[in-house]
Amino acid sequence: MLGIEYLKAAPTQHIIHYANGQLRHSGAGLAFFYLKPSSSIVVIPLASADVPFIFNEVSADFQPLTIQGQLTYRISDPNKVAALLDYTIDGRLDEYISEDPEKLPQRLVNQVQVLARAEVQRIPLRQAIHACETISAAVAASINQSEALLALGIEVLEVIIQAIRPAPEMARALEAEAREDLLRQSDQAIYDRRNAAVEQERRIKENELNTEIAVEEKKRQIRETKVDADLAVETKEQNVRQSKQNGQIRLEEERKRLAVARAENARLEADTQTYTLEASLKPLANLERDVLQLLMMQSADPRKMLSLAMKEIAQNAGKIGNLNISPDLLESLLKKE
Secondary structure (H helix, E strand, C coil): CEEEEEEECCCCCEEEEEEEEEEEEEEEEEEEEEEEEHHHEEEEEEEEECEEEEEECCCCCCCEEHHHHHEEEEEHHHHHHHHHHHCCCCCCCEEEECHHHHHHHHHHHHHHHHHHHHCCCCCCCHHHHHCCCHHHHHHHHHHHCCHHHHHEEEEEECCCCCCCCCHHHHCCCCCHHHHHHHHHHHHHHHHHHHHHHHHHHHHHHHHHHHHHHHHHHHHHHHHHHHHHHHHHHHHHHHHHHHHHHHHCCCCCCHHHHHHHHHHHHHHHHHHHHHHHHHHHHHHHHCCHHHHHHHHHHCCCCHHHHHHHHHHHHHHHHHCCCCCCCCCHHHHHHHCCC
């Protein structure tokens, strides 16, 4: 009614209200009434926005590349943007009277393309297709230093390069080369695996032979040890036998010396007895037989005396006529008392 309208902005929208060329309101999330015929409303979005991009460039080795990514930015100084770009609305908050709000993302993409071109042209194709993160970091660090963006009051939050692709024919060539390289690596891996298997088999055989050699060496050592042990036992037994023989020899020598000593003693005793007997019989050597018999009869046994008498009778048998000896007499003579 009468051209008076009500405006209510969101917290992510910065409102600048001019009435008759004078600044009436300025801030985020404002709500007010205004007279439309005499007012100009500038609405600047403060929320972050994502801008996808894709463009073609050339690498250091003159190979075409396609760079695809996304840019995230926000307006940090609405007054600078409002001074350089027309964000005036026509009735509704999302209807601008100019195309400047749509041109801002393209300006940012152009800035990203310039910085990305500077990075890509310094490296060859093979290196460039694997340098997404490196180029993204370099572009993000450089774009916030751009004087054009600083003059606009724009802050770039993030630059993401999602892919860097070569031309289709170059991609097929690289794929073929990579495929052949992978096939060569596969063949080399098969060769290495077979060679490793042969080498492992050789090591196994060598270990088996070494084990057999070690076993035989141990057996030889065992045999040598047994022989040495048997030789040591035989040597000890021989030493024992030799000691026994030496002992027997010494014993026999002792016995021999003992027998010689006994024989010598016996000879000496015999000589002594002989000497004693000779000495005792020497006085009787010159006596007559009859005297000796008489001496014997003085202290002899009656039976001895009778035997001497019988002997005398026998010697003089020619002179005796008859002699009678009764059995009782012989029994009494032979009977031991």
